[in-house]
Amino acid sequence: MIITSADTRGATSPETRAPILEARRLVKTFGRVVGLDGVSLQLYPGEVLAIIGDNGAGKSTLVKCLTGAEIPDEGELFLEGKPVSFKRPQDARTKGIETVYQNLAVSPALDVASNLYLGREERRKGVLGSVFRMLDTKGMRARAKSELSRLGISTLQDVTVPVENLSGGQRQAVAVARAAAFGSKVVVLDEPTAALGVRESNQVLQLIRDLRERGLPVILISHNMPQVFDVADRIHIQRLGKCAATITPQSHSMTDAVAIMTGAAKA
Amino acid sequence: MSQQTSETPPATGQLDLAGEFLDRQTPLSRVRNVLHRYPAASPAIVLIIAIIAFGAINERFLYPNNLSLILQQVAVVGTLALAQTLVILTAGIDLSVGAAMILASMVIAQVSANNGVPAVPALIAGLFAGLAAGALNGFLVTRLRLPPFIVTLGTLNIFVALTLLYSKGATIRGSDLPELLTITGLPISIGDVRITVGVVVMLALYVVMAYILGKTAWGRHVYAVGDDKEAARLAGISVNRVLMSVYLVGGVILAIGAWVQIGRTNAASPNAGVDLNLDSITAVVIGGTSLFGGRGVVWGTLLGALIVGVFRSGLSLAGLDVLYQTLAVGVLIIVAVSVDQWIRKVRS
Numbered sequence: 001m002i003i004t005s006a007d008t009r010g011a012t013s014p015e016t017r018a019p020i021l022e023a024r025r026l027v028k029t030f031g032r033v034v035g036l037d038g039v040s041l042q043l044y045p046g047e048v049l050a051i052i053g054d055n056g057a058g059k060s061t062l063v064k065c066l067t068g069a070e071i072p073d074e075g076e077l078f079l080e081g082k083p084v085s086f087k088r089p090q091d092a093r094t095k096g097i098e099t100v101y102q103n104l105a106v107s108p109a110l111d112v113a114s115n116l117y118l119g120r121e122e123r124r125k126g127v128l129g130s131v132f133r134m135l136d137t138k139g140m141r142a143r144a145k146s147e148l149s150r151l152g153i154s155t156l157q158d159v160t161v162p163v164e165n166l167s168g169g170q171r172q173a174v175a176v177a178r179a180a181a182f183g184s185k186v187v188v189l190d191e192p193t194a195a196l197g198v199r200e201s202n203q204v205l206q207l208i209r210d211l212r213e214r215g216l217p218v219i220l221i222s223h224n225m226p227q228v229f230d231v232a233d234r235i236h237i238q239r240l241g242k243c244a245a246t247i248t249p250q251s252h253s254m255t256d257a258v259a260i261m262t263g264a265a266k267a
Numbered sequence: 268m269s270q271q272t273s274e275t276p277p278a279t280g281q282l283d284l285a286g287e288f289l290d291r292q293t294p295l296s297r298v299r300n301v302l303h304r305y306p307a308a309s310p311a312i313v314l315i316i317a318i319i320a321f322g323a324i325n326e327r328f329l330y331p332n333n334l335s336l337i338l339q340q341v342a343v344v345g346t347l348a349l350a351q352t353l354v355i356l357t358a359g360i361d362l363s364v365g366a367a368m369i370l371a372s373m374v375i376a377q378v379s380a381n382n383g384v385p386a387v388p389a390l391i392a393g394l395f396a397g398l399a400a401g402a403l404n405g406f407l408v409t410r411l412r413l414p415p416f417i418v419t420l421g422t423l424n425i426f427v428a429l430t431l432l433y434s435k436g437a438t439i440r441g442s443d444l445p446e447l448l449t450i451t452g453l454p455i456s457i458g459d460v461r462i463t464v465g466v467v468v469m470l471a472l473y474v475v476m477a478y479i480l481g482k483t484a485w486g487r488h489v490y491a492v493g494d495d496k497e498a499a500r501l502a503g504i505s506v507n508r509v510l511m512s513v514y515l516v517g518g519v520i521l522a523i524g525a526w527v528q529i530g531r532t533n534a535a536s537p538n539a540g541v542d543l544n545l546d547s548i549t550a551v552v553i554g555g556t557s558l559f560g561g562r563g564v565v566w567g568t569l570l571g572a573l574i575v576g577v578f579r580s581g582l583s584l585a586g587l588d589v590l591y592q593t594l595a596v597g598v599l600i601i602v603a604v605s606v607d608q609w610i611r612k613v614r615s
Contacts, residue, residue, distance in 0.1 A: 119503035
């Protein structure tokens with residue numbers, strides 16, 4: 001029951017390339033509730049794929065299955081054509097899929113550099129690192145700084161500031177930067193602008209465009225239609241646990257997308 | 268979308284950040300930011316003021332033998348408070364730490380005095396007792412997912428009962444124990460100041476734990492877990508493993524505390540240290556570590572333990588009834604927690 005819009009067969013059709021991340025017929029049930037009912041999805045290199053849908057349509061379940069936070073009951077996952085299965089978020093992370101969660105992404109009391117390296121701290125070279133387990137704080141700070149400037153994140157000048165002293169947009173920038181710095185293959189952003197103001201949202205959207213410029217594919221989950229139509233290359237619409245359609249901002253209008261989302265129209 | 272508000276600069280390019288920091292820089296908020304960044308600052312200030320004030324009231328307070336006495340009195344609580352700091356940094360609390368220490372001290376003394384085990388294996392037996400106590404708390408917190416407050420309230424009673432059952436209520440005198448077990452009570456003179464081996468052991472533990480918490484990945488993970496458990500988990504930290512290791516390390520520290528306690532009292536008594544559970548929490552809280560987890564340093568705890576010792580000594584030298592010491596400690600706790608609440612508003 002997967003309807004893919006015919007309009008995606010444009011001149012720069014991404015379908016001619018091999019997908020980086022592919023899900024085939026994912027099924028996930030919670031007791032009697034069917035979260036995902038045979039959902040397939042392809043993510044191509046250098047694109048922003050948005051996932052939209054009403055509450056309970058299976059957006060977050062889909063993303064959780066892609067990032068190892070949930071284990072699908074059925075279906076297959078392929079990363080660069082090879083079958084993969086994730087039991088924990090850590091498994092997806094080590095394979096190069098980094099996820100930014102909407103508001104739980106950072107540790108407030110730790111500074112920017114510590115947050116970027118949280119869970120993958122680097123130790124000093126030699127005896128200090130191997131025997132005394134000493135962290136390479138200086139090195140991590142320097143690398144955090146260069147990584148931020150490489151990503152074009154100018155809003156974070158001082159990497160030694162505790163994250164709790166930052167604004168919401170800056171915190172989100174830390175989370176996105178962490179994903180982008182280490183996400184070698186895919187970055188997944190779950191409602192990255194939900195808690196942000198207009199200006200801060202724009203910073204995050206710009207960050208998403210920058211990631212695409214660098215060739216890093218992005219999966220964006222969002223409720224915000226204008227933002228989705230602003231940055232997405234393709235839009236995957238979830239409805240009642242299934243993929244109702246995959247459209248592009250060029251082929252459909254926002255009204256069309258809402259109609260498909262709510263079941264008022266077929267793709 | 269940004270075009271709707273005229274003040275909003277375009278999304279691209281350099282964005283000025285100066286205005287984005289939360290705090291308007293009033294003098295008070297500046298003080299708060301400093302205290303927020305250096306959690307040991309407020310207890311350090313309190314300690315210095317207290318020493319000056321009590322020294323002014325009674326000059327005997329500043330005599331070297333009084334100061335060394337304070338240090339000796341603080342050794343046991345200071346050691347336990349270190350274990351307590353670890354647990355509180357993870358947003359937990361350990362009501363059983365004193366009871367577990369007494370249990371470990373009875374194990375050390377009893378296997379040595381009654382079963383004729385040499386000193387080193389006896390200490391190792393005490394270490395295992397401490398580890399077992401920590402493992403039980405850690406297991407209940409991580410596997411059964413019970414709140415640390417309830418878990419340790421239960422194990423507090425269990426450890427007290429086990430101690431009395433195991434020791435049959437009998438105190439073992441230091442003279443019946445090998446020298447190594449009471450060596451922590453041995454005085455060392457540095458100039459006019461006489462401290463004990465136990466004080467040195469305590470200070471060494473602080474140095475080691477300050478390093479581990481400040482300079483290793485494990486230490487950073489302890490803070491991250493206490494700060495925001497879910498964020499830590501999503502960053503790939505195994506929260507349960509960190510929590511378990513915190514209780515186990517706490518077990519090791521309290522076993523060392525048991526050794527310090529045997530030397531300090533020159534005995535192992537099953538009835539000792541009823542106040543130690545709460546006194547260790549007092550030291551941590553006065554030391555500026557947040558009960559909400561993720562904020563605090565071990566040096567603050569040492570300062571907190573010293574503040575309690577200084578108040579007790581200073582008030583008694585000022586000729587006040589012992590009840591006023593307890594009153595003062597109570598006030599200190601309330602003030603410390605209020606200050607912590609105020610400091611934490613930097614976040615909002």
